[in-house]
Amino acid sequence: MSARTRILICGPTPPPYGGVVSVIQTILDSDLRDTYEFIIFSNNERRFRRRNLLTRILDALAFRLSGLDGLLSFETHAKLAAFRRALECEPDLIHSHVAHGYDFLLCTVFAVVARRRGIPTLLHTHGIYDKVVPTWSRTRQRIFRKSLHVFARIVVLSEGWREWFSEFVGTERLVVIRNAVDTTRFEPRYERPPGRTVNLLFAGVRDPERKGAYDVLAVAGEVFEQVPAVRFLCVGEDRELLEESHVRGTPLADCVHFVGPKGVHEMARYFEEADILLLPSYGEGLPIVLLEAMAAGLPVIATPVNGIPEAMSAPEGGTFIQPGDREALRDAIIAFARSPERREKAGRANRKRVCEEFDRTVYAARLRSLFERMLEAGQA
Numbered sequence: 579m580s581a582r583t584r585i586l587i588c589g590p591t592p593p594p595y596g597g598v599v600s601v602i603q604t605i606l607d608s609d610l611r612d613t614y615e616f617i618i619f620s621n622n623e624r625r626f627r628r629r630n631l632l633t634r635i636l637d638a639l640a641f642r643l644s645g646l647d648g649l650l651s652f653e654t655h656a657k658l659a660a661f662r663r664a665l666e667c668e669p670d671l672i673h674s675h676v677a678h679g680y681d682f683l684l685c686t687v688f689a690v691v692a693r694r695r696g697i698p699t700l701l702h703t704h705g706i707y708d709k710v711v712p713t714w715s716r717t718r719q720r721i722f723r724k725s726l727h728v729f730a731r732i733v734v735l736s737e738g739w740r741e742w743f744s745e746f747v748g749t750e751r752l753v754v755i756r757n758a759v760d761t762t763r764f765e766p767r768y769e770r771p772p773g774r775t776v777n778l779l780f781a782g783v784r785d786p787e788r789k790g791a792y793d794v795l796a797v798a799g800e801v802f803e804q805v806p807a808v809r810f811l812c813v814g815e816d817r818e819l820l821e822e823s824h825v826r827g828t829p830l831a832d833c834v835h836f837v838g839p840k841g842v843h844e845m846a847r848y849f850e851e852a853d854i855l856l857l858p859s860y861g862e863g864l865p866i867v868l869l870e871a872m873a874a875g876l877p878v879i880a881t882p883v884n885g886i887p888e889a890m891s892a893p894e895g896g897t898f899i900q901p902g903d904r905e906a907l908r909d910a911i912i913a914f915a916r917s918p919e920r921r922e923k924a925g926r927a928n929r930k931r932v933c934e935e936f937d938r939t940v941y942a943a944r945l946r947s948l949f950e951r952m953l954e955a956g957q958a
Contacts, residue, residue, distance in 0.1 A: 582615045583953060586664060588685060589675030589702075591620040592841060596784070598675050598704045600842050600866040601757055605673075608942040614949070619664045621657055621684065654684060661688050670953060671698055674729075677705030686725040698730035698952055706788070706861035708742050708884070722746065730952055735864040736885030753948055756885065758941030759869045761933050763846055766875025768922045770853070776808045776915045779852035779876070781845075781867045782859065783814030783836065790858030790881070790901070795824050795834065797908040802833040805915045810834040810856075813848060849874035853921055854914050860901045862886055872932040877924035879910045889936065895928040 589602050606616060672692050674685040682705075689699040711722060726732065726747040733755050734740050740752050782789025791812070798810050810833055812820070821836045840848065845867075855871035857880035864885030871878055872889070878896035880886050892898045897914070899906040914921055 583613070583671070583949075584615045584617060584667060584669040585949070586617050586619055586667065586669035586672045587675070588619045588621060588661070588672060588688060590622040591618065597757075597863070597866040598677065600759075601702070601704070602675055603842050604758060604760065604938055604941065605945065607760060608938050610942050610946060610949075613946065617664070617667055617669065619661060621681070654687075657684060658687060658691070662691065665692065665695065665697070669697060671700065671949065673700045673702060675702045675704060678707050678710045679705075681705075682722075682725070686728055689728045693728065698955070699728070700731050700733065700948070700952060701726075701729040702733040703735065703739070703743075704863050706863070706884075708739070709861040726751070730955075731948065733948070736888050738884055738888070739863070755941065755944050755948065756888065756936060757864045757866055757869060758936045758938050759866065759873050759932065760938045761873045761929075761936075763843075764849060764870065764873040764875070766925060766929050767850060768875060768925060770918060772918075773807070776805070776854070777852045778808060778810045778854050778856055778911065778915075779813070779848060779871070780810060780856040781813040782857075783812050783816055783820060784839070786820060788860050790856075790860060790907075791820060793858050793902065793904050793907055794856055795820065795830065797904050797911065798830055798834050800908050801911050801915070802830075804912055808833060808911075808915050811848060811852065812836045813838070813840050813845070815839045845870065846874075849876065852876055854879060854911070855896075856907075856911070857881065857886070858899065858901065858907055859883055859886075864889060869932055869936050872928035872936070875925035875929040877914055877921050878928065879907065879914065889932075890928060891931070893924075895924050895931065 587602060587605070590598055592599050672688070674688065676682045676685045685701065692699050711719060714722070723746045729751070731753055732743065732747065732751050733753050734743055735756055737754055740749070740754050743752055780791070780794050782791050786792060794810065801808055812834065816836055816838070825831055825834045849870060853876065855867065855876050855878045857865065857868055857878060859881050860883065862884050868878060868880065868886060868889055872895065878890055880890065880896065880898060881901045882898045883901065890896060897910040899910055
């Protein structure tokens with residue numbers, strides 16, 4: 579293996595922002611770049627979008643006929659052509675970061691093209707496969723199963739995901755590498771002035787149903803009545819116009835504030851201002867926002883879905899509630915909002931755990947080991 583092995587990273591780049599973008603940025607900012615030459619192939623650039631009336635009609639028709647999330651489209655054709663050009667850099671390995679649906683199908687096509695050239699592809703899974711795949715037809719599930727065998731190795735974010743994916747592909751292809759953060763970006767602020775407003779951070783406006791945004795808004799009024807010194811900070815794209823439809827012109831406007839989408843580095847300021855992270859999700863992988871909150875020394879109120887319990891323990895680091903249990907969410911928020919001592923204790927426990935198990939240096943070492951094993955095998 580040469581001193582500067584080339585790795586082509588396929589995945590989204592900002593905007594928009596999100597967990598996958600954060601994971602890619604974590605890799606680029608780590609000491610892995612001292613060993614590997616990373617080349618980025620962004621699969622969400624505007625240059626791929628063809629939006630005139632004719633192409634939209636043809637794309638919609640292809641989607642209906644195939645049921646493959648728009649894989650048969652002019653946009654996909656443009657991305658595939660661009661990917662072939664990207665391979666001219668002669669990478670030694672391809673590292674694809676994908677969620678479920680269209681992204682997965684697209685990267686499967688990329689992996690087939692790469693394998694024909696003898697280049698192995700590492701699939702790095704994100705998204706909520708366990709929620710989505712069971713809803714697919716048997717035919718599409720068979721396609722999913724066969725697609726997984728195109729990849730030389732598959733990174734999953736938790737032991738729970740390894741068990742789930744093992745129903746579709748052999749465990750020898752599966753590698754657990756949990757997400758990580760650069761803990762040095764965060765400076766916990768455990769000592770807060772008495773009587774200050776308690777800031778509740780929620781980062782899930784872009785996907786409100788899955789992230790539990792409606793549950794947060796449903797309990798915000800009751801929380802505000804019992805603990806007036808609270809403020810809900812909602813981060814993300816207001817895609818569903820949540821502010822206009824649920825908050826603006828109502829009493830919630832006094833305690834719920836939407837701050838829009840924020841980049842990886844911008845979020846650090848909001849973690850400094852926050853006192854509690856709210857993560858009442860219905861489906862997750864291993865959310866970056868959870869690890870960032872833990873690094874910032876925040877207690878967390880979350881649902882124990884997928885990889886979340888493997889990162890945070892309760893009651894040491896916060897409270898677990900079941901998805902959709904609004905009464906439990908309300909009670910947990912009020913309990914933490916009223917107890918600065920409890921917030922500090924949980925925040926310190928979270929900071930300690932994330933530094934020991936989820937720091938970027940630990941993550942980079944695990945990923946480096948996987949890269950080396952794949953490159954030494956030299957098989958696509």
